[in-house]
Amino acid sequence: MELRQIWERIRRSEAFGGYALVSPTASYAMLMLAAPLLTILAYSFFKDGYLTIVREVTFENYIATWSDPIFRAILLRSLLVSALVTFITVALAFPVAYFLSFVVKSEHKSRWLFLITIPFWTSYLIRVFLWKVILGYNGVLNFGLEGLGIIDDPLRMLNTVGAIAVTLAHAYAPFAILPIFVSLEKIDRSLLEAGQDLGESKLRTFMRVTLPLAMPGVVGAVLIVFIPTIGDYVTPELIGGGKLPMVANMIQAQMLPLDNKPMGSAIAVSAMVVVALVSVVFLALNARYLRGRK
Template sequence: MSEPKPGRFWGSEAAAGLGLISPTAIYAILLLAAPLAFVIIASVLTDGYLQIIPKFQLCNYFGECASYKAGADGTLVETQKYLGAWSDPVLFSVMMRSLFVSILVTVATVALAYPMAYFISFNVAPARKGIWLFLITIPFWTSYVIRVFMWNAILGFSGVINSLLIGLNLIDKPLDMTFSIQAMVITLAHSFAPFAILPIYVALEKIDRSFLEAGQDLGENRFTTFLRVTLPLSMPGVVAAVLIVFIPTIGDYVTPKLVGGAKFPMIANVIEILMLKGDNKPLGSAIAVSAMVIVGLISVLFLFLNRRYLRGPK
């Protein structure tokens, strides 16, 4: 890009842009796009012993599959049979549980985040908004593994909540809250809170305040103004918050391990077992691809349902 060269492409804006982005783009293509493509391909191949046999099949998704091992004379010997990701009841239930947990976490996180974002945008003086946003982002940047683990200390038998409730004589026996889906939802909602607050806040900040006055001048009260003006105008932020929480949550690995007590494995935990100890990379890949397809489809559906909010100003 340093020396403009003759010709139509070289020296053009397109060439300068492509040239400038190429180091980053090539890195992402080699280390991200190519491995993801490999996983998609591996999911329709056959499982061998410590290898993948390049024979096409769809049974890693539906139906019954077999693993093979190279025999003494080089022929393939069948070692075991297994069911595909969508046919195996255990794997299917793990996928559905992950989906269920992600949806719960997304709803909880976004519903809790909205009033917070609203408060910062509408009720905090402009000069103090920065400090509130900073306060919200700090917990997000501090040791993720320890933060997740701390929820055991909060929800556990002799944890904060039980000690508090017993101290106040509200309960006699400690509540059993750890190692449950609820504990996982609370932990994940905590982890993703800043991700949900920030996009909603940005959308709320963009709303022209005179619209709200117009609404009230036209006879709406504060609540109906919120429902008919503020909420629809902030939907792009809500949609962004939903997607940014929902998509990574379905693949969370640490929370099911530390807070779910390994009783409620999610997709990431199953992928780990299949890819490493289980040595069934095609089946592990099929689950990874299934997870990406599920979140992809739901995200597209969600965007479609909200399309009327996402159109630009007319």
């Protein structure tokens, strides 16, 4: 009887009703996420046979992956490119989000947010092709620079890390702007006024009040940009011309042309572990920074 009373109390609670409401969607999402990941994890411990997969547990795939200098070089390049893209994206997104939050009037903010989402009206692939047109040898940018007399010969901009970084930064800019904007909107404006009333300059008020309070949004923006870009396949293939492959291109090569799914799975799991470790280190450093500001 006592257990029944406890169950009835839990069932009537507000929290239980909320969990019950979202549980079907959450269960479906977890299933769709967990099933592919578990499949990749299982494949990484199998052996590759001729046009088949030998279901024998082995660590050979991981040993071959981490002993391969090409994998280590490509993984390092992927981390550096993703870090560069994240830095550029967040550095450009913060002023935009600050402008939207502190300068734009309340009745106009929704209009600005609507404009920010316009790039999502077109396919990601189309946007990448447009950047290829812009940065091409005979592209829009070279044509404009030659027309202005700034350069005599077209610049080689495609097939470079810079071109990949610019393309990815443009593609993920809205993902960085929105979380930072939400964090800035939550800041109590009276705190900023109090800081200035106490004689603090606007810069010191920003550094001591605005930036620490906006850090949750900045952290969210960093993770939202960094994690997907390290696994981006399309941009290095099209903008980099396949000459600057990232880890996703290496996984694709193992999975499809070489038909070595266990090796491709091992590379994918290894990359996910590295990304997870980098993210955890970043979160720990951010928490330490916030504790130091208190």
